[in-house]
Amino acid sequence: MRTPTNYTCWANSKCQNTNGSYTCVCENGYSAVGKTCMDVDECSLQVTDPNITNCHPDAICSNTDGSYNCNCKDGFTGDGTVCEDIDECVQKGITMWTYDTSKCIITNGSYRCSCHRGYRNVDGCIDIDECRENLHNCDRLATCINKNGSFDCNCSDGYSGNGTHCIDINxxxxxxxxxxxxxxxxxxxxxxxxxxxxxxxxxxxxxxxxxxxNECNGTSPLCDGRTELCRNTIGSYQCSCKNGLVKDSSQTCIDIDECLDQNRCTGNNSRCVNTFGSFSCLCKSGYILDTSGRCIKANFISLQVEFKTIQGLKSDGDLIDRQNLEIYRADMESDIHAVFNGTGGYKSLTISSMKYIPARNHIFIHVNLEVTVGTNYSSLEIVFRQGLDENNVLPPDNVVDPASLYFGELLIDPCADGNHNCTNNAECIFLGQSGHFNCTCRDGWTGDGVAQCKDENECLTSACGSREVCINREGDFLCECNLEEGYARVSEDCIASQVFTTNFSIQEIDGTPAVFNKLLESTVSTEFVSLNTTLCKLIFFNTLEGTNYADSYAMCKVRRFKLPNLTAEVALIFERTPSIAPDELENTLNRRLTDHDYILDNGFSNITLRSENITLDEPECRNNNTCPRNQLCINSECVCDRRTGFVETDEDGCQVSKILKVTFAIVEINSQEAIFNDSLTDRTSNFFMSLQNLVCDLWSITVNNFDGRKWKDDYISCRVLRFFKGSIGETWIWYLMRIQRPTAHK
CATH class of the missing domain: 2.10.25.10 (Laminin)
Structure with missing residues (x-):
């Protein structure tokens, strides 16, 4: 019997006995392929079967002949079956960027360096310039300032806020x-x-x-150089009349006729010749001034001639001053004297008169030639004509109308000598024959020129435009925009406007307590005009300039100065578009005045106002059509039409009354002689109103003392229609008044 060892198996296998035989079984890690045991690659198979090995997910599987090895990956530690992450951020020797700009972040099996906010990785962490790269949130009114890793926002000068939101500082x-x-x-x-x-x-x-x-030193004249002197003031200037001139009601400098003083020139044979701004004392016709200054009798021949041009100025041109021909007298005497100088019998000459002749646009000159006894005037005429050139030029630059030339016996000119009976505001016109003259009222006056020349009321002929009111003045008239109808003058036109009326109570002027001055009663007085200009200028600069109302502001006008103390009733005028709400404008005025402590001072003048609320009044009416029946629109208020006999009732209505008109003269006031004052022509003046109250109080007492009549209970009112000078008692104050009572009594 064989033993197992005598049987041979394949390589990498082992023999395994079976019943009656044996078999070869591949060892672990090998797999049979035919009669060969091939190595099994466990590492490849774990892709589909993770359980085939026991390597850790963070380990690397390495195949070996018949087996495999597990080794932890870099960044991990362990036996391969168990692997733990290594914390490189805490291990020494790990290369890091600067901790000020970056931080270490652990990753699975490794680490990385991350730049702090405000830095960027460019081979290391470098600062990001957020300001340059527009990566900031600063307000557009702020300045961005870069710093390491960040930035600051600072509001620009003139603004406040946190830098990301900035608002303007006022x-x-x-x-x-x-x-x-x-x-x-x-x-x-x-x-x-x-x-x-x-x-x-x-x-x-x-x-x-x-x-x-110093406006007076400017190149553009601010004052009329012919009639006015410019005086510089703080922040402004004033135009005052030159010597011999005075301002009229329209603030125009007009000549003072010094010759109205009959004692201006002494001596029976002298006469006063008014000149613009001055006067001259000349001898009357037939007399000459001797070395002692007296006018003595002399032998004269008269020369009358008309000039088309004098002193190089055409008589119908714009450059000649036809109203003040006396300024050319001396030069014309010199030029005419040059013609006769050296002529036999001729001694001297004086110009008796110079006048402009509108009908021919010529300058008429009357010359008295002093000659020796026996001198023939025809010889002097020849000399004069020979002194003219072919163009009738009297050297050097005077052009004669030869047809007008007259030589003859001495002509007595009553107009030049002042021996005429022309009344004031009339012009004496010499008719060319001795002693003959006419009296003609000047422009703006009407009459026969002798008995009277009374003011012509141009306003009766509607001399002004539809948006204007006519104001009659002595000798002329003035057209002003109709404020009551809502029109104000802007530049040269009367435009539709919003008119608000308010009162400014003046406490001090230049540190001195403000008091009412009677000269302020007249709206044309220098004092009224000056304070009106200053106050309105200051009101605008201190209350309206810089506000929403400045652009629509048209003008300011003081309607009157009044008591108590010194109060200015001021009209503030604005363009109608955009429409202005009175309450909003009131708030602005009061707020701005409070901000200024009620002291208006811009260097022009120092005006202190009392600390009281400003209230604005819009006109109740603009014309008679906007008032109820039997009422008139007067000073923007609807009042009963007293002209037709209507007076106010307790129920704010109007009832018919009886009107009695009477005229009386005031001889004395408070035991003093009554002297007519020009302010009495202004119904709004304090003098007019106080005198009217005095007169009506007197009539009220008189009516109450009537016997047997029911005047006491029925008397309604008294009103002075006007004060005027009468023909009897030139200086007395005359008045026309009316007394009203119910129509039931006669």
Whole structure:
């Protein structure tokens, strides 16, 4: 019997006895292929059968002949069947980037370095410039400042906030360095200082130092150089009349006729010749001034001639001053004297009169030639004609109308000598024959020129436009925009406007308590015009400039100054579009005045207002059509039409009354002679109203003392229609008044 050892099996197999035989079985790790045991690659098979090996998922399987090995992967430690991750971040010797810019992050079997926020991996962690790459959230009004790993947002100068949200700082609402005569204007992120009108900025920084502008030194004349003198004031200027001139009601400088003073020139044979701004004392016709200054009798021949041009100025041109021909007298006397100088019998000459002749557009000149006794005037005429060139030019630059030339015996010109009976506001016209003249009322006056020349009321002929009201003045008229109808003058036109009326109570002017001045009663007085201009300028600069109302602001006008103390009733005028709400404008005025402590001061003048609320009144009416029946629109209020006999009732209605008109003269007031004052022509003046109250109080007492009549209970009202000068008692104050009572009594 054979033993098992005598039987041979394949390599890598072992013999296994069977019943009656044996078999060869491959050892573990091998697989039979025919009669050969081939190595089994367990590592490849574990792909489909993970349980074929016991290697750890983080281990690497390595096949061996008949078996396999498990080795932990890099970054892991263990026997291959168990592998644990190695924490490289805590092991020494691991190469890391700078901890300030990065951090170590453990991964499965390894690690990685991650840059901190604000850094980028470019062969190491480098700072990201968020500002340059626009990776920030700073406000557009802020500045981005880069720093390591991050950035800062700082609001720009003139703005406040956290950098991601910035708002403008209104420097003008707090402290700023604008000059007292400058206006602070807030701008995005800053502010500017703008010197007010009448001031100029000095230095590099605009509006920080404002100096007064001397407007009088400017190249463009602000005042009428012919009639006015310019006087510089702080922040403005004033135009005052030159000597010999005075302002009329329209604030135009007109000549003072000094010759109205009959004692202006002394001596029976002298006469006063008014000149623009002055006067001259000349001898009457037939007399000449001797060395002692007296007018003595002399031998004269008259020369009358008309000129088309004098002193190079055409008589119908725009350059000649036809209203003030006296300014050419001396030069014309010199030019005419040059023609006769050296002629036998001729001594001297004087111009007796110079006048403009509108019908021929010529300048008429009457010359008295002093000659020796026996001198023939025809010889002088020949000399004069020979002195003209072929173009009738009297050297050097005077053109004669030869047809007008007259030489003859001395003509007595009553107009030049002042020996005429023309009334005031009339012009004496010499008729060319001795002693003959006519009196003609000047423009704006009407009458016969002798008995009277009374003011012509141009307003009766509708001399103004449909949007204007006509204001008659002595000798002329004025057209003003109709504020009551809602029109105001902007540039040269009357435009539809919103008109608001309010009162400003003035406490001080230039640190001095403000008091009412009677000169402020007249709206054309220098005091009224000056304070009106200053107050309106200051109201705009301190309350409206810089607000939403500035662009639609048209003008400001003081309607009147009144008591108590000194109160200005002011009309603030705005363009109608956009429409302005009165309450919003009131709030703005009050807020701005409170901000300024009620002191209006822009360097022009210092005006302190009382701390009281400003309220605005819109007109109740604009014309008679907007009032109820039997009422008129007067000063923007609907009142009963007293012209037709209607008076107010207790129920705010109107009832018919009886009107009695009477005229009386006031001889004395408070035991003093009553003197007519021009302010009495203004119904709104304090003098008019106080005198009216005095008169009506007197009538009320008189009516109450009537016997046997029911005037006491039925008397309604009294009103003075006008005060005027009468023909008797030139200086007395005359008045026309009306008394109203119910129509039931006669």
């Amino acid at each position: 420097e003008c609402s707090g402290e700023h360095d604008c000059h007292g005569a400058a206006t602070c204007l807030n701008t995005p992120g800053s502010y500017t200082c703008q010197c007010s009108d009448g001031f100029t900025s000095v230095g590099e920084r605009l509006g920080r130092n404002c100096a007064d502008v």
